[in-house]
Amino acid sequence: QKEVEQNSGPLSVPEGAIASLNCTYSDRGSQSFFWYRQYSGKSPELIMFIYSNGDKEDGRFTAQLNKASQYVSLLIRDSQPSDSATYLCAVGANAGNNRKLIWGLGTSLAVNP
Amino acid sequence: DADVTQTPRNRITKTGKRIMLECSQTKGHDRMYWYRQDPGLGLRLIYYSFDVKDINKGEISDGYSVSRQAQAKFSLSLESAIPNQTALYFCATSETGRTDTQYFGPGTRLTVL
Numbered sequence: 356q357k358e359v360e361q362n363s364g365p366l367s368v369p370e371g372a373i374a375s376l377n378c379t380y381s382d383r384g385s386q387s388f389f390w391y392r393q394y395s396g397k398s399p400e401l402i403m404f405i406y407s408n409g410d411k412e413d414g415r416f417t418a419q420l421n422k423a424s425q426y427v428s429l430l431i432r433d434s435q436p437s438d439s440a441t442y443l444c445a446v447g448a449n450a451g452n453n454r455k456l457i458w459g460l461g462t463s464l465a466v467n468p
Numbered sequence: 469d470a471d472v473t474q475t476p477r478n479r480i481t482k483t484g485k486r487i488m489l490e491c492s493q494t495k496g497h498d499r500m501y502w503y504r505q506d507p508g509l510g511l512r513l514i515y516y517s518f519d520v521k522d523i524n525k526g527e528i529s530d531g532y533s534v535s536r537q538a539q540a541k542f543s544l545s546l547e548s549a550i551p552n553q554t555a556l557y558f559c560a561t562s563e564t565g566r567t568d569t570q571y572f573g574p575g576t577r578l579t580v581l
Contacts, residue, residue: 387568398558398572399511443511447568454568455501460510 357382359446361459369467374431376462378444381425387447388420388427389456392440399443402429434466471495472573474559480579487546489576491559499562500542501570502526502534504555511558517542518564549580 358381368374376390387406391399405411405418405427417430427446431438444459472493481487491500502514503526513526515534523534531553535543546553556577560570 389569396556396575396577398575400572401569404567404569445570455513455516456568456570458511460508 357446357448357457359444359457359459361442361444361462363460364463365465366462367465367467368434370434370436372434372466374434374438374464374466376429376431376442376444376464377426378428378446378459379426380444380446380457382446382448382457383422383425385446385448387454388418389445389447390416390418390427390429391443391445392438393443393461394440402442431464434464436466436468439464439466470574472559472561472571474557474573474576476576477574478577480581481549482581483550485549485580487549487578489544489546489557489559489578491542491544491573493540493559493561493573495561495563495571496539497561497563497571498539499564500536501560501562502532502542502544503558503560504528504553505558505575506555514544546578546580549578551580554578554580 360379389404390402393399405420411418415432419428441461443461445456475490501516503511517536533545558575559573562570
């Protein structure tokens with residue numbers, strides 16, 4: 356059973372701080388990794404994806420991938436109240452061309468003004 | 469206009485009724501997915517389709533059926549709705565050979581009384 360695990364939270368950070376969200380996965384052959392943000396009652400929206408070990412930055416967001424340790428993280432710098440949401444980690448299941456995404460249950464983030 | 473649309477956005481129905489949820493996309497993607505989301509259970513895949521002639525069951529297909537009428541249209545049916553099918557339903561799309569990134573519609577909130 357391929358799994359993606361996230362701490363459910365809630366993770367609470369003050370405005371302006373760095374929020375760190377973590378995700379571990381079980382399929383060592385996974386090649387693609389995604390972070391989505393979901394506001395309550397809304398659909399998931401892509402924040403960023405990462406394929407290679409190391410860091411990938413996009414504005415205030417940095418994704419970090421460590422395939423040897425099978426974890427991927429998301430850092431949010433200068434956190435804003437509007438960042439308060441659930442963050443979903445998704446991992447591409449390694450099944451040839453019949454690939455799907457395996458989803459974590461999400462981490463709830465609260466940014467306090 | 470939204471790239472992925474879902475109709476209806478909200479629906480209340482009674483046990484035993486047949487319900488159809490529709491999804492349309494203008495992204496030109498070949499792959500389409502139906503998920504349901506329940507509090508604490510995350511996103512669960514119901515059915516997915518990699519092209520018009522390809523339909524696959526997901527992890528929770530019992531009680532559901534789908535139809536891929538065209539590349540741009542993917543419908544989900546509940547043949548005889550039951551209360552535990554009350555959930556938020558999402559359609560998503562992706563493109564073969566690209567990043568595995570999935571793009572979501574706005575969701576349908578279904579309540580079965």
